[in-house]
Structures are given as C-alpha cells and as structure tokens.
Amino acid sequence: MNHPSTLSVEAYFDLICPWCLIGKKHLESAIALLGRERPDVAVQVEWRSYPLIPAMPPAGLPYRDFYVARLGSPQAVAARQAQVCAAAQDAGLTLALDRIETFPNTLLAHRLVRLARQQAGADAAAxxxxELFTRYFLRAENIGDPRVLRQAAATCGVAIPDQVPAQPDADAHRDLDWLPSLGGPQEPVLRAGLGVPHFIFDGTRRVSGARPPAALLEAMLHALARAKQRATRATA
Structure with a gap:
C-alpha cells in the first residue's frame, strides 16, 4: 500500500499573460489526472507573482497600440491573437481579446493576490x-483599475487594508517589497528568459510554457519518482 505523499508545485505567472491563464487551466486538468492515477498524492500549488512589465505606466497603455508596437504590425497582432485564442479554446476558454481596451499595470493586482494568500492561504490566492484572469481576458475589464480590483477582492472575500494605495504611483515598480520573493535556485532560470508560465514540481522538475495536461502530468510523475528514489536512498 502506498503511503500518502505531497507534491509541491511552484507556479510563476503574470496576470497580463494569456498563456498563464491557459497554463493554469492545463495545470488544473493535470492535477485531476494525477488524482485518478495517484490518489495517494496531495498536490500543493503555490502561485508566485512574476510581473513581466513592472515599469508599465500606472494607467497602462492602449491595448492594441501596445501590441502593434511590440509585434510590428496589425497583421502580426491578428496572427498572434488567433494563435492564443485557438490554444485557449483547447483549454475550454473563449477569450475577449478583441474587446480589451487597456494593457494594464498589474502591480496592485499582484499585491492583492499576496494579500489573499496572507489572509486565507493558497486556495484563496488561486x-x-x-477572478482577475476572468475579468481581464473573458470580460475585458481593466485589472489595473483600483475600482475593478476592489470589486474582484470583494467577490473573493479579500479585505483590502486602508494603507493599500488607491492607484499605483509612478515609482511603484521600484517598490516590490510586497511581492513574493523570487530568490532561490529558480530565479536564474526565470531570468534567463524562459518566461511564464513556469512550473517547478517538487523542486526538481521544471516546465515552461502552457504545456498540455499530459506533459504536466508526466513532469509530476517524474518528480514523484525522483522523490521516491531519494527517500529510498535515505533509508537504505
């Protein structure tokens, strides 16, 4: 009989990245698959903020203008959005990219995620x-708008303390004390340009990108096998 065990997952994400939303859905599907294959394993997911563009102006930028400047042409933007929407459909999501007006500064949104974690744990943060992904990518709301963030927080039962500013100030990107630490062995990997989403399973197996559930399941099983090998060597 297998003894109960725990698989830890560190999931790095940014709220402006549609691939992170898709990757989250794939991770949830993979965890469900693991539950059927290994019901003795409990999975603990820690979502870690990784703002991709922390120096974005506090009010954000026009969404379409931002992507045209980033990708080079309206045609390139259309092609990229078609690719993302097709991948989202495979994950059961219908994105509203054509209705989004603002590419937001997400620092306050990440701060709210941290507050949720502090107040009620990892499940509340998830x-x-x-909620924030839904408001941005499915409902085309501006998650850099403090009013939208307060509505999202209220929906999830997160109490916003008075000292949280009404809006990010011009120097907010220089004050990241409230963000989860990115220290440790994983930081050089992320800084090397692998980007988000980025998953670390049990501290040993890394997967970058919105990989399908089967690939994530394989990484989980590999991490569990390595953990079992370590435990066997330790007791030998």
Missing amino acids: ALID
Whole structure:
C-alpha cells in the first residue's frame, strides 16, 4: 500500500499573460489526472507573482497600440491573437481579446493576490487569480483599475487594508517589497528568459510554457519518482 505523499508545485505567472491563464487551466486538468492515477498524492500549488512589465505606466497603455508596437504590425497582432485564442479554446476558454481596451499595470493586482494568500492561504490566492484572469481576458475589464480590483477582492472575500494605495504611483515598480520573493535556485532560470508560465514540481522538475495536461502530468510523475528514489536512498 502506498503511503500518502505531497507534491509541491511552484507556479510563476503574470496576470497580463494569456498563456498563464491557459497554463493554469492545463495545470488544473493535470492535477485531476494525477488524482485518478495517484490518489495517494496531495498536490500543493503555490502561485508566485512574476510581473513581466513592472515599469508599465500606472494607467497602462492602449491595448492594441501596445501590441502593434511590440509585434510590428496589425497583421502580426491578428496572427498572434488567433494563435492564443485557438490554444485557449483547447483549454475550454473563449477569450475577449478583441474587446480589451487597456494593457494594464498589474502591480496592485499582484499585491492583492499576496494579500489573499496572507489572509486565507493558497486556495484563496488561486481563487483571486481566477477572478482577475476572468475579468481581464473573458470580460475585458481593466485589472489595473483600483475600482475593478476592489470589486474582484470583494467577490473573493479579500479585505483590502486602508494603507493599500488607491492607484499605483509612478515609482511603484521600484517598490516590490510586497511581492513574493523570487530568490532561490529558480530565479536564474526565470531570468534567463524562459518566461511564464513556469512550473517547478517538487523542486526538481521544471516546465515552461502552457504545456498540455499530459506533459504536466508526466513532469509530476517524474518528480514523484525522483522523490521516491531519494527517500529510498535515505533509508537504505
């Protein structure tokens, strides 16, 4: 009989990245698959903020203008959005990219995720992340708008303390004390340009990108096998 065990997952994400939303859905599907294959394993997911563009102006930028400047032409933007929407459909999501007006500064949104984690734990943080992803990518709301963030927080039962500013100030990107630490062995990997989403399973197996559930399941099983090998060597 297998003894109960725990698989830890560190999931790095940014709320402006549609691939992170898709990757979150794929991770949830992979965890469900693991539950059927290995019901003795409990999975603990820690969502870690990784703002991709922390120096974005506090009010954000026009969404379409930002992507045209980034990708080079309206045709390139259309092609990229078609690719993302097709991948999202495979994950059961219908994105509203054509209705989004603002590419936001997400620092306050990440701060709210941290507050949710502090107040009620990882499950509350995951619920708030879902809410923010839904508001941005499915409902085309501006998650850099403090009013939208307060509505999202209220929906998820997150109490916003009075000292949280009404809006990010011009120097907010220089004050990241409230963000989860990115220290440790994983930081050089992320800084090397692998980007988000980025998953680390049990501290040993890394997967970058919105990989399908089967690939994530394989990484989980590999991490569990390595953990079992370490435990066997330790007791030998």
